[in-house]
Amino acid sequence: MKEYSAEQVRNLGFFGHGGSGKTSICEALLLAMGKNNRLGSVADGTSLLDYDEDEVSRRIGINLALGHGEHRGLLINLIDAPGYADFMGGVVSAVPATDNAVVVVDASAGVEVGTEMAWRRLEAAGLPRVVVVTKLRRENTDFDGTAEDIRKALGTTVTPLYLPVGKEAGFEGVVDILNDKAYRYEDGRRSEVPVPEDMASTVSAWKERLVEAAADADENLMEKFLDGAEIAPDEMRAGVRSGIKAGVVYPMMPMDALHQVGTDLLLDLAADVLPGPHELPELTGTRPGSTEELKVNRAADAPLCGLVFKTVSESHVGEMHYVRVYAGAIENGSVVLNATKRRDEKVNQLYLVNGRDRTEVNRLTAGMIGAMVKLKDTHTGDTLCSKKRPVKLAAPEFPKPSISVAIKPKSKGDEERVSNGLNRLHDEDPTFSFQFDPELSQELINGMGELHLDVIVGRLKRRFDVDVELVKPKIPYRETISRTAEAQGRHKKQTGGRGQFGDVYLRIEPLERGAGFEFVDEIKGGAIPGKFIGPVEKGVVETMRKGVVAGYRMIDVRATVFDGSFHPVDSSDIAFKLASSLAFRNCVEKAGAVMLEPIMNVEITVPDQFMGDVMGDLNARRGRIMGMDSQGNLQVVKAQAPQAEMYKYSNSLRSLTQGRGFFTMDFSHYEEMPRELAQKVIDEARKAKEEEK
Numbered sequence: 001m002k003e004y005s006a007e008q009v010r011n012l013g014f015f016g017h018g019g020s021g022k023t024s025i026c027e028a029l030l031l032a033m034g035k036n037n038r039l040g041s042v043a044d045g046t047s048l049l050d051y052d053e054d055e056v057s058r059r060i061g062i063n064l065a066l067g068h069g070e071h072r073g074l075l076i077n078l079i080d081a082p083g084y085a086d087f088m089g090g091v092v093s094a095v096p097a098t099d100n101a102v103v104v105v106d107a108s109a110g111v112e113v114g115t116e117m118a119w120r121r122l123e124a125a126g127l128p129r130v131v132v133v134t135k136l137r138r139e140n141t142d143f144d145g146t147a148e149d150i151r152k153a154l155g156t157t158v159t160p161l162y163l164p165v166g167k168e169a170g171f172e173g174v175v176d177i178l179n180d181k182a183y184r185y186e187d188g189r190r191s192e193v194p195v196p197e198d199m200a201s202t203v204s205a206w207k208e209r210l211v212e213a214a215a216d217a218d219e220n221l222m223e224k225f226l227d228g229a230e231i232a233p234d235e236m237r238a239g240v241r242s243g244i245k246a247g248v249v250y251p252m253m254p255m256d257a258l259h260q261v262g263t264d265l266l267l268d269l270a271a272d273v274l275p276g277p278h279e280l281p282e283l284t285g286t287r288p289g290s291t292e293e294l295k296v297n298r299a300a301d302a303p304l305c306g307l308v309f310k311t312v313s314e315s316h317v318g319e320m321h322y323v324r325v326y327a328g329a330i331e332n333g334s335v336v337l338n339a340t341k342r343r344d345e346k347v348n349q350l351y352l353v354n355g356r357d358r359t360e361v362n363r364l365t366a367g368m369i370g371a372m373v374k375l376k377d378t379h380t381g382d383t384l385c386s387k388k389r390p391v392k393l394a395a396p397e398f399p400k401p402s403i404s405v406a407i408k409p410k411s412k413g414d415e416e417r418v419s420n421g422l423n424r425l426h427d428e429d430p431t432f433s434f435q436f437d438p439e440l441s442q443e444l445i446n447g448m449g450e451l452h453l454d455v456i457v458g459r460l461k462r463r464f465d466v467d468v469e470l471v472k473p474k475i476p477y478r479e480t481i482s483r484t485a486e487a488q489g490r491h492k493k494q495t496g497g498r499g500q501f502g503d504v505y506l507r508i509e510p511l512e513r514g515a516g517f518e519f520v521d522e523i524k525g526g527a528i529p530g531k532f533i534g535p536v537e538k539g540v541v542e543t544m545r546k547g548v549v550a551g552y553r554m555i556d557v558r559a560t561v562f563d564g565s566f567h568p569v570d571s572s573d574i575a576f577k578l579a580s581s582l583a584f585r586n587c588v589e590k591a592g593a594v595m596l597e598p599i600m601n602v603e604i605t606v607p608d609q610f611m612g613d614v615m616g617d618l619n620a621r622r623g624r625i626m627g628m629d630s631q632g633n634l635q636v637v638k639a640q641a642p643q644a645e646m647y648k649y650s651n652s653l654r655s656l657t658q659g660r661g662f663f664t665m666d667f668s669h670y671e672e673m674p675r676e677l678a679q680k681v682i683d684e685a686r687k688a689k690e691e692e693k
Contacts, residue, residue, distance in 0.1 A: 004075040006278035006300060006367035010270040011077045011324075013098030015091060015122065017114030018083035018659070020106040021134040023049055023061050024257040025266070026080045031188075032264045033069025033076065035354055039188075039260070048355040049080050053462065054455050062455060064090035064310050066322060066353040066369060071267040077369045083114045085662035086449035086650070089431035092396045093310040093380065095121060097324040097369055100244075100274045101129045102266070103154075107141040107254075111153040113605055113660050116632055119154055128244045128275060131158050131252040132266070136171045143167075143254050150252065153632035157250050159210050161240070162265060163203060164254035165196060174254060174262045175199060177207050178240060178273075179233050188260030210249070214239035217246035241273040277367030283326055285383070285391040288339045294391045296327050300366045303386035304328030304336060307393050308372075311380045311428050313463065314356075319427070321372045321379075322353070326393075328386060329365045330372075339392040340382040348374040379427050398430040401446035402665045403650060405453050406471040408443065414466050418443070421464035425456055432456055439553065440474040449650040475597065475644045477681060478670050479547050479554040482592035484509045486562075489583025491575050501570035502579030504528070504536055505563035508587045511556040513670060517544065520560040528564040528576070535573040536561050539580030548588045550595065550685035555670065559584065595678035596670040598643040604653065605636050606661035613656045621645035640668055 014022040026049055027040040040047040045056040049065035060082075067078040081094035095101075101122045105115055122129055131154070133146050143164045151158050165173035165182065173184040175195055182195040195203060211231060215222035221239035224231050231239075243249030251269065255262040283296035285305070296305045310322040323330070330336065334347050351358040351371040364370040378384070381395030409418050422434045422445065432452070434445045447453040453470075460466050486507045493500040511518065519537045528536065537559075544554040561580070602623070606614050614637065615625065623641035630636075646665060653661045673681070 003363060003365060004368065005365070006298065007276055008073060009075045009077065009277055009367035010274055011079065011097060011099040011277065011367070011369060012102050012266075012270060012274075013079040013081060013094045013100070013127075014102045014104060015081050015094070015118035016083055016104035017106070017109070017112035017118075018060060018085075020083060020104045020109070020112070020115070021257055022083060022102075022104045023047055023065075023080055025102070025104060025132065025134060025255065025263060026065075026067055026078045028257040028260050028263040029076070029078060029267060030067050030069055030354065031260070032267060033071055035067065035069045039258075048357075049078075051356045054458060060084060062087050062090075063312065064093050064322075065355055066371075068352055068354060068369075072271045074271055075368070076267060076270060079369070081118075083118075084451065085114065085117070086447070086452035086455075087431075088117075088448055089398055089429050090310075091118060091121065092398050092431075093322075095125050095127070096307055096396055097309045097322070098127055099277050099280060099367075100270065101127045102132055103129055104132050104134055105146065105150060107133050107136045107143065107146050108138045110146055110149045111633055113607065113634060113662055116153060116634055117605070117662070120631075126247065126281075128247065129250045130266070130269065130274070131250060132255050133252065134255045134257055136164055136167075136254050137169055137256045137259055137261070139168055141168055147252060149633070154250070157213055157248055158252050159213050159249060160206050160253065161210065161251040161269065162253040162262065163199065163206065164262075165199070171254070171256060171261060174265060175203055176265070177203055177210060178236055183265070185259070185261040190264065210240065211236065213249045214243040216248040217242040237273055241275070244273060245275050245279060277326075283393060285393045288342055288390050288392045294389075296391060296393070298327055298366060300327075300329065302327040302366070303389040303391075304330060304384065305386070305391055305393070306330060306364075306384045308378055308380055308382045308384065309396065313424060313428055317373055319373070319375070319424075320351075321375055323364065323370060323372055323384065325364045325366055325368050325370075327366050329363050330370075330384065332362045335387070336384045337387045337390055338378050338382050339385050339390050340395070341377050343377060344387070345375050345378055345384065347372060380430055399448065399664065400666060401431060401433055402448055402663065403450065403453070403646075403648075404444045404446045404473050405450075406440075406442040406444055406473040407457070407468040408471060410467040410469055417464055417466050418460070418468060421460045421466055424464075425459060429456075437476075439476060442471070442474060444473055450648060451650075472647060477550070477552040477598075477673075478596040479549045479552050480556045480594055480596055481508060481510050481554075481588060482594050485587045485590035485592075487583055487586035487590060489579045489581065489586055491579040491582060493575075494570075499567075499570040500572060500575040500578075501567040502532070502572075502575035502577075503565040504539075504561060504576065504579040504583045506540070506580065506583040506587050507560040507562055508584065508591055509558045509560075510591075511558055513556055515556050517541070517555070518558040520558060522560050522562040523564070528561065528566055529571075532566065532571065532573065532576040533561065535577040536564075536580040539577035540584050542577075543581045543584045548585055549593045550682045551689065552595070552685075554588075555596070595673045595681055597673045597677075599640050599668045599671045600643050600646060600665045601668040602639045602641050602646070602663055602665045603636060604639065604661060604663040605631070605634055606653075606657050607633060608635055610657040610661060611635050611637075614653070614661065617652060617656060621649075642671075642673075643667075
């Protein structure tokens with residue numbers, strides 16, 4: 001295969017709300033570049049990029065997918081990021097591989113939650129962006145109205161470079177504002193036609209706005225614009241190119257991927273005005289093992305620097321690592337340094353990827369994206385570099401999981417296979433995690449939503465032949481006290497020969513929430529010898545860990561040992577530990593024990609029209625609204641709610657918002673439970689204990 005210089009590469013990442021049409025556009029581009037002999041369809045399960053069994057059966061994009069082709073002598077790489085919030089990890093992985101982001105908006109839905117989520121993430125990364133309005137052949141679609149919504153939500157620097165000819169089923173062509181041309185499409189083929197006379201004033205108005213926006217980044221263009229001088233198409237292209245690189249122009253274009261109207265113009269846009277990898281700013285990394293900053297020059301002749309941005313598992317291949325080369329080259333058979341792990345890796349095979357199809361290559365040069373296999377200890381977020389100039393890039397920061405579910409194997413003896421499978425799945429998807437909770441005696445899997453975890457469990461079964469049962473996770477309630485109390489605990493046992501004797505007086509007091517545990521020694525006059533104070537504290541700590549009221553850990557207590565007695569022969573560590581435990585239990589009976597429940601911070605992002613339903617549902621879950629912020633057309637609700645009330649909340653939110661809302665959730669603090677709910681938890685704990693006997 002021919003090699004490409006960085007000047008001959010364009011890396012396009014596709015982002016947007018789930019179902020907006022990202023994959024359909026990529027399929028149309030692959031067809032236009034001759035990489036497919038038919039238009040792949042997500043709905044029909046024939047997509048080249050959405051080939052995973054879960055994607056085919058669910059008809060949605062779940063995984064980050066790669067495609068590539070050639071257009072006008074350029075290598076065009078396509079990075080198709082998933083759109084659903086449950087699979088946000090794919091979006092995070094796609095950003096470092098992307099040079100130009102294509103934000104896709106469904107004309108029939110407008111700016112959705114996923115659109116604004118993606119825009120903010122891309123803005124933080126400083127990436128050039130193109131906005132595509134697609135599905136324009138559908139009924140009740142209007143480019144002008146959608147464009148206005150986009151400009152309100154994303155900013156007025158989003159400016160059309162192309163305008164549609166016709167509406168809904170009559171959408172049949174596109175006017176190119178930049179080059180003063182128009183195109184008509186028939187069966188996916190375009191032909192040049194005159195610009196419609198009735199669009200002349202509209203084209204002129206948008207062209208003026210485009211020049212005004214581009215002039216902010218081009219002094220010559222600004223001068224001509226202010227003087228009212230005529231601007232040639234070449235000058236316009238150069239100005240728009242400068243504006244895109246500077247982040248003051250975000251081109252917008254109409255499209256219908258299903259009917260292949262306007263899709264190929266995105267390839268022309270990439271060739272004519274979108275920046276190549278060599279035009280983007282230098283990267284900043286650090287010297288491995290230190291905080292010393294190092295610059296990475298994006299040159300072909302610079303030392304190698306690349307980032308593994310995604311790990312996938314393929315049958316018959318094993319782990320495959322998608323890598324973006326920023327500088328230098330990776331060559332087949334070479335030895336590179338994994339700067340993150342600080343160990344060498346042998347490069348065995350290199351590929352260019354089109355969905356499930358792979359083409360073996362000998363080199364990946366600066367700007368290119370490819371795949372590597374058979375690496376020993378490399379995973380998502382690792383930097384691969386030259387051993388002569390070690391540099392470590394910042395790994396992508398993945399969002400924390402927002403929900404947890406407990407699992408247990410359906411077959412005994414499968415625990416190790418479950419653990420191995422979960423480890424492999426975590427390597428592929430860092431937004432998924434798992435851990436065994438010894439307090440609750442449950443294996444917990446954590447993810448971004450119910451759909452995410454459902455996919456994980458399906459893969460566990462399919463790839464590792466392990467069936468697991470989903471179980472509602474137990475809530476880690478806590479116990480505490482509400483007032484000060486004192487009590488004695490005496491342990492005395494005589495069995496012939498040496499006996500056991502320990503006598504302890506404790507005082508317990510409530511501490512402020514979150515203070516933890518304090519132990520105070522107020523023994524005077526040797527009532528309890530110093531060597532037994534440690535066992536007294538241990539007895540308290542162990543009893544608090546096991547709980548007194550309902551078997552949940554007790555927190556926020558100060559325990560003071562202030563008196564006691566001992567026997568010179570029969571006293572021992574174990575005797576004082578048991579006496580201390582008894583004294584503590586006796587204190588708790590007098591100290592107004594209460595149950596605490598975990599309260600979660602919840603941040604919910606929803607379109608305006610669903611606010612009432614979401615707020616009502618939160619109130620029904622004993623939630624408290626802490627504040628609200630506006631983000632364009634969206635509202636961000638900040639609330640606190642009990643963990644016990646948030647089980648399967650993502651399903652409820654999806655139902656309430658027609659799939660357009662999402663949330664994040666993390667632990668905040670413990671809070672006293674309502675008495676009737678606390679009693680229910682206590683009764684259930686006692687019943688479970690009796691059943692164990």
